[in-house]
Amino acid sequence: MVNPFLYAAQVSLLLALSRGITAHPIARSTVWETVTVTTCKNACVPHPTSSSVTSVTSGCDDTTTSEVTTTSTSETSTTSSSPTCTSSPPPNNDDFRKRNYDTIHRIYNLTIFPNQVPIITYGGAAVPDGLFANDTSGRISPVGNFTDFEDSIEYFFALPPIPQSNKNNAAFSRFELAQFSSECPEVAASTVYLYTSVVNPGGPDDGKLITILRQTGFWKFNAKGEVENYDLDLIEIDHFISELTSTDYDTPEAQAELIATTCMTQALRCVGPYQEYESIEQCIDVLTNQKKFGSFTNIWSDSVVCRSIHLVLTITRPAAHCPHVGPSGGMKCVDYPYLVREFDDERLWGRTDLFRCPGVPAY
Ligand SMILES: *[C@@H]1O[C@H](CO)[C@@H](O)[C@H](O)[C@H]1NC(C)=O
Ligand SMILES: *[C@@H]1O[C@H](CO)[C@@H](O)[C@H](O)[C@H]1NC(C)=O
Ligand SMILES: *[C@@H]1O[C@H](CO)[C@@H](O)[C@H](O)[C@H]1NC(C)=O
Numbered sequence: 531m532v533n534p535f536l537y538a539a540q541v542s543l544l545l546a547l548s549r550g551i552t553a554h555p556i557a558r559s560t561v562w563e564t565v566t567v568t569t570c571k572n573a574c575v576p577h578p579t580s581s582s583v584t585s586v587t588s589g590c591d592d593t594t595t596s597e598v599t600t601t602s603t604s605e606t607s608t609t610s611s612s613p614t615c616t617s618s619p620p621p622n623n624d625d626f627r628k629r630n631y632d633t634i635h636r637i638y639n640l641t642i643f644p645n646q647v648p649i650i651t652y653g654g655a656a657v658p659d660g661l662f663a664n665d666t667s668g669r670i671s672p673v674g675n676f677t678d679f680e681d682s683i684e685y686f687f688a689l690p691p692i693p694q695s696n697k698n699n700a701a702f703s704r705f706e707l708a709q710f711s712s713e714c715p716e717v718a719a720s721t722v723y724l725y726t727s728v729v730n731p732g733g734p735d736d737g738k739l740i741t742i743l744r745q746t747g748f749w750k751f752n753a754k755g756e757v758e759n760y761d762l763d764l765i766e767i768d769h770f771i772s773e774l775t776s777t778d779y780d781t782p783e784a785q786a787e788l789i790a791t792t793c794m795t796q797a798l799r800c801v802g803p804y805q806e807y808e809s810i811e812q813c814i815d816v817l818t819n820q821k822k823f824g825s826f827t828n829i830w831s832d833s834v835v836c837r838s839i840h841l842v843l844t845i846t847r848p849a850a851h852c853p854h855v856g857p858s859g860g861m862k863c864v865d866y867p868y869l870v871r872e873f874d875d876e877r878l879w880g881r882t883d884l885f886r887c888p889g890v891p892a893y
Pocket of ligand 3: 675676677866870871874877878
């Protein structure tokens with residue numbers, strides 16, 4: 531049934547691969563998106579659009595289309611306003627939009643395989659400066675809350691699938707920042723589509739689309755433009771995971787397999803001072819008989835599903851993450867009431883108005 535040597539071989543392969551890719555960062559070709567920003571010359575809100583086809587203009591007559599990474603959107607012009615742009619902010623006021631857009635764009639770019647591999651291998655040290663504040667914290671539903679830099683960046687960059695981690699050999703191959711708005715320097719809202727495709731260079735199915743993950747939510751920036759807080763939702767992640775893995779986790783067979791895999795893998799990574807279970811058998815017994823299996827619609831719970839997700843992070847920092855996989859759940863895989871998980875902003879951030887631009891009336 532489950533072969534420990536097979537799992538050991540897979541983990542060694544993953545480590546070898548991670549090192550190889552780190553040494554040669556462009557070892558595999560990745561499909562890059564072309565991002566363009568369509569800007570009204572009289573400085574109305576830029577409309578970032580992303581597609582491989584010609585970008586669509588926003589409806590004003592005087593538009594410029596430019597690569598977002600190379601061109602400033604803060605052009606000024608003396609041309610008269612077109613009807614769709616009459617409520618624009620003054621010229622030059624939209625620099626922060628480009629800054630916030632670029633930051634979010636750079637964050638998602640690092641989730642695209644193999645860009646995240648150095649972060650899986652080296653942790654926070656491999657994250658470029660300027661993306662996250664050192665005290666960043668946030669909530670990602672339905673996964674959990676994250677209260678410091680390492681915690682946050684591991685969620686963002688160590689959880690995205692790598693080809694070796696799923697039956698389809700799939701990873702995020704490109705993304706679209708499909709929706710974006712930033713009304714003030716402190717706050718932005720975005721929706722990203724993460725395209726998930728087979729990575730199998732030379733194989734007949736290389737590049738085949740497996741599925742897409744949608745993440746939507748709000749970001750809060752500090753004065754330096756780094757992400758200080760985030761409140762994001764993974765939409766229908768249960769469907770995403772079942773398509774990614776081609777597995778129906780409602781079946782007893784799939785549940786038993788996930789328990790076995792989790793117990794095998796933690797036994798390889800949570801060793802010495804980080805050991806959580808007496809043996810693989812004891813782990814299987816605890817996860818089968820003392821924990822609910824749970825569901826990917828609510829990963830943040832005292833469940834097998836939660837442990838299987840946090841297991842992914844044990845490769846980066848076993849000291850921090852092995853307890854989450856262990857019997858206690860290490861304060862992460864524990865049951866909080868729904869009203870606390872989703873609504874207790876005061877408890878998580880000490881305030882409730884983080885994602886509101888200054889001057890927006892309180893609720
Ligand atoms: C995305 O990341 C890769 C690897 O770090 C980099 O080479 C590329 O320029 C980035 N693309 C954009 C659009 O930022
Ligand atoms: C975070 O950065 C600030 C300065 O930007 C520094 O004063 C503080 O000590 C840093 N905190 C940590 C935990 O690194
Ligand atoms: C997560 O949120 C809960 C409930 O608000 C809180 O008690 C816990 O300390 C938070 N944990 C982290 C790691 O932020």
